[in-house]
Amino acid sequence: MLKKTTTSELWQDYINPPLDIIEEVIEHYDFHELDREAILEENQYARIDTYEDYIFLVLHFPKYEPSTERYIHNELNIFVGKDYIITFRYYQSTTMKRIYTRYESDREKWEKISPAFVLYDILDSYLDKTMKMLERVGRDIKWIERDLFRNRSTDTIRNIMTKKRNIITLKHMMKPQIAVLKMIEIRMKERFSDEVELYFENLEDKLDKIFSEIQLLQENIDSIEDTLKSVFELETNSTIKYLTVFSAFMLPLTLVTSFFGMNVETWHFNNVVIYSSIILVSIVFIIIAYLFIKKKVI
Numbered sequence: 001m002l003k004k005t006t007t008s009e010l011w012q013d014y015i016n017p018p019l020d021i022i023e024e025v026i027e028h029y030d031f032h033e034l035d036r037e038a039i040l041e042e043n044q045y046a047r048i049d050t051y052e053d054y055i056f057l058v059l060h061f062p063k064y065e066p067s068t069e070r071y072i073h074n075e076l077n078i079f080v081g082k083d084y085i086i087t088f089r090y091y092q093s094t095t096m097k098r099i100y101t102r103y104e105s106d107r108e109k110w111e112k113i114s115p116a117f118v119l120y121d122i123l124d125s126y127l128d129k130t131m132k133m134l135e136r137v138g139r140d141i142k143w144i145e146r147d148l149f150r151n152r153s154t155d156t157i158r159n160i161m162t163k164k165r166n167i168i169t170l171k172h173m174m175k176p177q178i179a180v181l182k183m184i185e186i187r188m189k190e191r192f193s194d195e196v197e198l199y200f201e202n203l204e205d206k207l208d209k210i211f212s213e214i215q216l217l218q219e220n221i222d223s224i225e226d227t228l229k230s231v232f233e234l235e236t237n238s239t240i241k242y243l244t245v246f247s248a249f250m251l252p253l254t255l256v257t258s259f260f261g262m263n264v265e266t267w268h269f270n271n272v273v274i275y276s277s278i279i280l281v282s283i284v285f286i287i288i289a290y291l292f293i294k295k296k297v298i
Contacts, residue, residue, distance in 0.1 A: 011103075011118055012086045013096060025086065029054070031079065039077050039088050046176040048183045054081040055187050059180065060173050061126040062133055063091055071133075071166050073173060076126075078119065082191070085115040087122070095125045116192040120199045123181075127206045130174070134213045137163065141220050148227060160228065164221045171214050174207065181207055 014021065019040075026036045035056045038044050049056040056079055063074035077088040089096070099121055103113075144159055185200035 010084060010113070010115065011100075012084070013100070014086070014088045015092060016090050017088070022088075029079065029081070029084075029086070031056070035077075035079070042075060042090060043073055044075065044077075046180045048180050048187065050187055054079050055184075055191065056080075057180070057184065059123070059177060062130055062170055062173060063093075064133070069162050069166075071169050071173070076122075078122075080115050080119055080188075080191075083115065085118050095129050096122070099125055114192055114196075116188045116196045117199070119184075119188070120196065120203065123203050124206070127203060127210065130170075130210055131206070131213070134170075134210065134217065137167065137217055138213075138220075141217065141224065145220075145224055148224060149231070157228070160221065160225055164218075164225065167214060167218045167221055171211075171218065174211050174214060178204075178207055178211065 012025075014025075022036065022039055025031070031054070032049075032051065035049065038056070038058055044058045046060055047058050057077070059076045059078065060073045061076070062071040064070075065072050074091055074093070075089065079086040087096070103118075140159075141163060144156065144163070147156065181200070181204050185197060185204065188200055189197045
């Protein structure tokens with residue numbers, strides 16, 4: 001179903017439109033056939049294509065999916081001309097709605113603004129939203145770190161792996177757009193005015209900051225994962241130590257009973273001296289095993 005919001009003729013926004021609407025827009029503005037294919041095929045690579053009359057952008061921003069606890073690609077396909085901007089997207093967005101509402105409340109300002117500033121406002125809002133997402137991820141990682149030594153259940157492991165997967169997704173999503181955003185700055189300056197250059201430089205700084213934050217979050221979650229593995233290894237080593245001590249106690253008993261049980265018809269196991277000797281040998285084996293394990297651990 002077509003969902004379109006427009007503010008005058010400057011901005012047209014389409015949410016998962018049917019094929020006939022896409023064809024109508026492509027034909028009306030004489031957009032390239034490759035751009036049509038990019039709109040129809042979701043999860044395209046981030047890119048910028050420059051034509052004589054317009055610029056075509058493919059950009060991605062994270063959208064959280066609560067049912068799967070994953071970040072999915074919220075793809076934006078954007079056409080920017082001298083006097084228009086057209087956006088195609090697959091999902092509803094409160095960010096885009098908020099931008100529209102802001103401009104709708106001031107029609108006079110809207111009529112005077114250029115498509116370059118609308119594009120800046122859209123990208124700036126999405127980058128701010130991404131930064132807030134990263135802040136929430138950072139807080140979640142701190143909670144996991146605090147509970148690491150108190151709660152090492154399956155849920156803790158699942159949370160760590162979920163966060164790690166999402167951080168890698170964000171990294172792969174945002175990194176290719178660093179170069180694209182630099183090209184957008186150059187193209188906007190060529191097509192509109194030098195005034196827009198400072199605005200898009202600000203976007204580059206925000207994206208660099210976002211990518212640096214993602215790298216820090218990845219280092220933090222990797223450190224937590226390594227710590228958890230070390231804790232599990234220590235617990236496993238402790239368990240093996242106790243099993244080894246127990247085996248050292250049982251070994252002489254097993255040896256005595258096996259050897260004499262199969263080869264000697266009668267033996268005075270009820271004799272106190274013999275019984276005490278067997279117990280003493282077992283205790284000696286335990287002490288030797290304990291000292292050996294302690295020395296290896298140190």
